[in-house]
Amino acid sequence: RWPCRDTLLQGFLQKNNSLEEKGRLAGQKNLLSCDNSDRDARFRRTETDFSNLFARDLLPAKNGEEPTMQFLLEVVDILTNYVKKTFDRSTKVLDFHHPHQLLEGIEGFNLELSDQPESLEQILVDCRDTLKYGVRTGHPRFFNQLSSGLDIIGLAGEWLTSTANTNMFTYEIAPVFVLMEQLTLKKMREMIGWPNGEGDGLFSPGGAISNMYSVMIARYKYFPEVKTKGMSAxxxxxLFTSEHSHYSIKKAGAALGFGTDNVILLSTDERGRVIPADLEAKILDAKQKGYVPLFVNATAGSTVYGAFDPISEIADICEKYNLWLHVDGAWGGGLLMSRKHRHKLNGIERANSVTWNPHKMMGVPLQCSAILVREKGILAGCNSMCAGYLFQPDKQYDVTYDTGDKAIQCGRHVDIFKFWLMWKAKGTAGFEQHIDKCLDLSQYLYNKIKNREGYEMVFDGVPQHTNVCFWYIPPSLRGMPDGDERREKLHRVAPKIKAMMMESGTTMVGYQPQGNKVNFFRMVVSNPSATQSDIDFLIDEIERLGHDL
Amino acid sequence: RWPCRDTLLQGFLQKNNSLEEKGRLAGQKNLLSCDNSDRDARFRRTETDFSNLFARDLLPAKNGEEPTMQFLLEVVDILTNYVKKTFDRSTKVLDFHHPHQLLEGIEGFNLELSDQPESLEQILVDCRDTLKYGVRTGHPRFFNQLSSGLDIIGLAGEWLTSTANTNMFTYEIAPVFVLMEQLTLKKMREMIGWPNGEGDGLFSPGGAISNMYSVMIARYKYFPEVKTKGMSAxxxxxLFTSEHSHYSIKKAGAALGFGTDNVILLSTDERGRVIPADLEAKILDAKQKGYVPLFVNATAGSTVYGAFDPISEIADICEKYNLWLHVDGAWGGGLLMSRKHRHKLNGIERANSVTWNPHKMMGVPLQCSAILVREKGILAGCNSMCAGYLFQPDKQYDVTYDTGDKAIQCGRHVDIFKFWLMWKAKGTAGFEQHIDKCLDLSQYLYNKIKNREGYEMVFDGVPQHTNVCFWYIPPSLRGMPDGDERREKLHRVAPKIKAMMMESGTTMVGYQPQGNKVNFFRMVVSNPSATQSDIDFLIDEIERLGHDL
Structure with a gap:
């Protein structure tokens, strides 16, 4: 739309140093003439010559301010161009290469590190190459992961966070961020439905760690002596969790010393939801064997099917047997923002702890995951070690704001700001619209393929979340009777289509087997830039690539 | 130096949209006139009117490209101004306020979240306020934490990382970053001295998590059945670790089900270094009691004293008793980059695992911590759960590059790029210079105060790392005989000076008690922008603020 603008800006970013040196007239010419097709190359070399500049010439070097600004603005130019292209459907989602190709140094992109510094010019080339050979997770046709999209406010938040470059452990060095975390967690607890938003919580480096926290604090609640004496006390x-739940519950079981054998998997209905009667039967069975049931994880939005376990019924059982109820809402927690969809999490207010990853359904840049806890003080009780060098009680401010000792981490990255800023910029209403739109889109996909020739749904009925699970059946398999041969052939269809998809770079969607079901596609929508036309494109692409298999 | 430049750039960033609309002459005027002191406010409102723009107007919105670019460039303007000020000694390190002051909404800075969106103008104000009330951890006079400084290349790397917004779990969606991690970890293992840099590793969300990994894999090595059967197997x-070691070893003991009572603290000499004979005695004692020694942590650069445990002698004992040797080099690992100082870690090549945080001594932005393991495959053995939905064996590329199942996390933030880019830009030689310079500076401080009136060193001799630990004795205490009264008074000196320092905002340095030693200052230097004059300033400031106590 503005044919001249990028050239102008690029020229300006390169040239604003020399502007002052060369005087106004020259500056006017460079900045305002659109007829300068060969200017870029020449001017980059002669004027802001990054080939003779090195990291050591940047701040804090003497006279480093000007090259620092030039360099950062040049980086920003690379990044803003990338942002523009990310949203441009005429660009590829990825430019696929095998590991050995990239390791061999494709087109001069050399990943090896060396003893001597490289020029800033080379560093800028490295930045461009890094983006060129990466995957555009914000592209409207990237559907491969639960986290997708590129939120501009979130991006700005991340840029600011890295510029502030501080650490969440004390109010002393992160006063604003610590308060933002506190207020945001309270708001999230209000949405869960805990009275007055009371309780506790932290942002952690991801859903797996948040789930690990939930198991740790459950253990501390019922067996606090384990902290000092170990599991032998x-x-x-x-622990109980769905066979469809995220593997992080098992990982936590392994890491924390329970053992994966003591993570008991619960049966699900054909939609992937825990069957409460199975939970109760397995609790009784465990008790009979002399084991002590401690913890139940209910999944709100399972990874593959997007299933919501029936939290209220599970909560009844947890109350009856006095068990800790955790809700893993890493993927589905965002639906609490939607008046239309939040009923899928009914009963969550009865949970003792909740995992909720804004970096998934809410489009916040990675990483942004919260562990929320109903009982105040238990996180600190579980994890504090009272390190004197960090958490001095004799500071001049209210040290209850020093939250670091609640964490299993010491240093903790500032994950809150981008989320806080997005919330400010969109309001709760904006998140709600985003979520409703994504669910509408996935229903559009479901309606489109449920009766379409060549498709079989993995489970019947409208998906609860944005997950749409389906097989594409190539014409060669359509008449074939069910049986091992068809199963084996069908198992190879999704990987083949996916491989071709990646090599053509047009779109990306995930696949996996589940239980006794052979490989199927799992479509998810969390990307705010996706539209119905992108869904149509995906289906066309699957059929184009898979037709002759 | 360039009186007009910032105004020019700022003007341009605000105005380049309207340039095309208003024609060249108007553009020339705005861009090139320095005589426009009242232009900013007017033009911001009338031309790129962010007060009528909202998040929903940005990409992927229709016609969103132009406001997106305008908004991002405006954010960059805020950030680059912050960067400039960070290095400017005439600015404060912080503008201190109490939590209740910020929560009350100081000067209109409202931290509360609401249902409705705020305009982009307000979002930009929020960004400015967030930086205004934060702490400049890159300021040349910020000495408060082991992580300090603002590396420009690292900052550019973080901006790019957040723009790419992807996840480390598979090669599929992070091809370049996964390879960079692999090559960088190999380079780090070479520096440790493991043959051919063989082994394994990961970047984790911080040193505490890296240390936790080391305990987990040690347990898996000797008692693999714990993974499935739990600690009862x-x-x-x-576990053994120094009484001066980081509290994360104890946290790991608590979390992983060992219990803190089973983390046995080793005595140290007066410099804070483990006494090997004490380790051997405590191993024998534990064995006699029927316990099984598993793991020894040797600290390379302790948090408070900067002490390096004698790794070789500890390795001898570990070999004799067949124990896992971990080296926590979170703080001191960077010294491996320095030919002059790496001897302090002699013996590290005999370790089974090493924690090394480039985000501390090497000035890489937070978070950047590596866990390095000598034995290949053990990380995956310990942590893999083989989730089919993520780690499909039937992909078209070599899936050994899908490293996610080695981690206790599922999603994992890209921490590698900024570090890789810094290494490219500085070379190993650049890190070496940085480290040697920081150690020289701390020796300058040590030499300056060791015999200065009013100072007592916490331990004798040249510090091993950049940690310089000292008491400032105000004149009122100088004549006082040692005893409880003096101790109590001295204990209150550092907190008082620190509080005044924060309120005046001129510099920041940490203090803490340690064992039976009352509060003392711990000075550390990892900030590349610090100079001798900043050290002088710190001493002057301590004396100015503490003189009348």
């Missing part, structure tokens, strides 16, 4: 404890 | 295991 407790009876044989067992 | 193992005898009573004990």
């Amino acid at each position: 407790a009876p044989r404890l067992v | 193992a005898p009573r295991l004990v």
Whole structure:
């Protein structure tokens, strides 16, 4: 739309140093003439010559301010161009290369590190190459992961966060961020439905760590002596989670010393939702064997099917047997923002702890995951070690704001700002619109393929979340009777289509087997830039690539 | 130096949209006139009117490209101004306010979230306010934390990382970053001295998590059945670490089910270094009690004293008793980059695992911590759960590059790029210079105060790392005989000076008690922008603020 603008800006970014040196007339010419097709190359070399500049010439170097600004603005130019292209459907989602190709130094992109510095010119080339050979996770046709999209406000928030470059452990060095975290967590607890938003919480480096926290604090609640004496101070404890739940519950079981054998998997209905009666039967079975049931994880939005376990019924059972109820809403927690969809999490207000990843359904840049806890003080009780060098009680301010000792981490990255800024910029209403739109889009996909020739749904009915799971059946398999041969062939269809998709770079969607079901596509929509036409494109692409298999 | 430049750039960033609309002459005037002191406010409102723009007007909105670019460039303007000021000694390190002051909404800075969106103008104000009330951790006089400084290349790397917004779990969606991580970890292992840089590793969300990994994999090495059966499958295991070591070893003991009582603290000499004979005695004692020694942590650069445990002698004992040797080099690992100082870590090549945080001594922006392991495959053995939806074996590329299942996390933030880019830009030689310079500076401080009136050193001799620990004795205490009264008074000196320092905002340095030693200052230098004059300033400031206490 502005044919001259980028050239202008680029020229300006390169040239504003020399502007003052060369005087106004020259500056006017460079800045305002559109007829300068060969100017870029020449001017870059002669005027802001990054080939003779090195990291050591930047701030804090003497006279480093000007090259620093030039360099940062040049980087920003690279990044803003990338942002523009990310949203441009005429660009590829990725430019696929095999590991050995990239390692061999494709087109001069050399990943090896060396003893001697490279020029800033080379560093800028490295930045461009890094983006060129990466994957555009914000592209409207990237559907590969639960986290997708590129939120501009979130991006600005991340740029600011890295510029502030501080650490969440004390109010002393992160006063604003610590307060933002506190206020945001309170708001999230209000949405969960805990009275007055009371309780506790932290942002952690991801849903797996948040889930690990939930198991740790459950153990601390019922067997606080484990903190000092270890697992030998407790009876044989067992944890319950759905066979469809995220593997992080098992990972937590392994890491925290429970053992994966003591993570008991619950059966689900054909939609992937836990069957409450199975939970109760397995609790009774465990008790009979002399084990002690401790913890139940209910998944709100499972990874593959997007299933919501029936939280209220599970909560009844947890109350009956006095068990800790955790809700893993890493993927589905965002639906609490939607008046239309939040009923899928009914009962979450009865949970003892909740995992909720704004970096998934809410489009916040990675990483942004919260562990929320109903009981105040238990996080600190579980994790504090009272390190004197960090958490001095004799500071001049209210040290209850020093939250670091609640964490299993010491240093903790500032994950809150981008989320806080997005919330400010969109309002709760904006998140709601985003979520409703994504769910509408996935229903559009579901309606489009449920009766379409060549498709089979993995489970019946409208998906609860944005996950749409389906097989594409190539014409060669359509008449074939069910049986091992068809199953084996069908199992290879999704990987083949996916491989071709990646090599053509047009779109990306995930696939996986699940239980006894052979490889199927799992479509998810969390990308705010996706539209119905992108869904149509995906289907066309699957059929184009898979037709002759 | 360039009186007109910032105004020019700022003007341009605000105005380049309207340039095309208003024609060249108007553009020339705005861009090139320096005589426009009242232009900013007017033009911001009338031309790029962010007060009528909202997040929903940015990409992916229709016609969103132009406001997106305008908004991002405006944010960059805020950030580059912050960067400039960060290095400017005439600015404050912080503008201190109490939590309640910020929560009350100081000068209109409202931290509360609401249902409705705020305009982009307000969002930009929020960004400015966030930086205004924060702490400049890159300021040449910020000495408060092991992580300090603002590396421009690292900052550019972080901006790019957040623009790419992807996840480390698979090669599929982070091809370049996964390879960079692999090559960088290999380079780090070479520096440790493991043959051919063989081994394994990961970047984790911080040193505490890296240390936790080391304990987990040690346990898996000797008692792999704990993964499935839990701690009840193992005898009573004990871990050994210095009484001066980081509290994360104890946190790991608590979290992983060992119990803090089974983390046995080793005595140190007066410089804070583990006494090897004490380790051997405590191993024998534990064995005699029927416990099973598993793991020894040697600290390379302790948090408070900067002490390096004698790794070789500890390695001898670990070999003799067949124990896992971990080196926590979170703080001191960077010294491996320095030919002059790496001898302090002699013996590290005998370790089974190493924690090394480039975000501390090497000035890489937060978060950047590596866990390095000598034995290949053990990380995956310990942590893999083989989730089918993520780690499909039937992909078209070599899936050994899908490293996600080695981690306890699922999603994992891209921490590698900024570090890789800094290494490219500085070379190993540049890191070496940085480290040597910081150690020289701390020796300058040590030499300056060791015999100066009013100072007492916490331990004798040249510090091993950049940590210089000292008491400032106000004149009122100088004649006082040692005893409880003096101790109590001295204990209150550092907190008082620190509080005044924060309120005046001129510099920041940490203090803490340690063992039976009352509060003392711990000076550390990792900030590349610090000079001798900043050290002088710190001493002057301590004396100015503390003289009348």
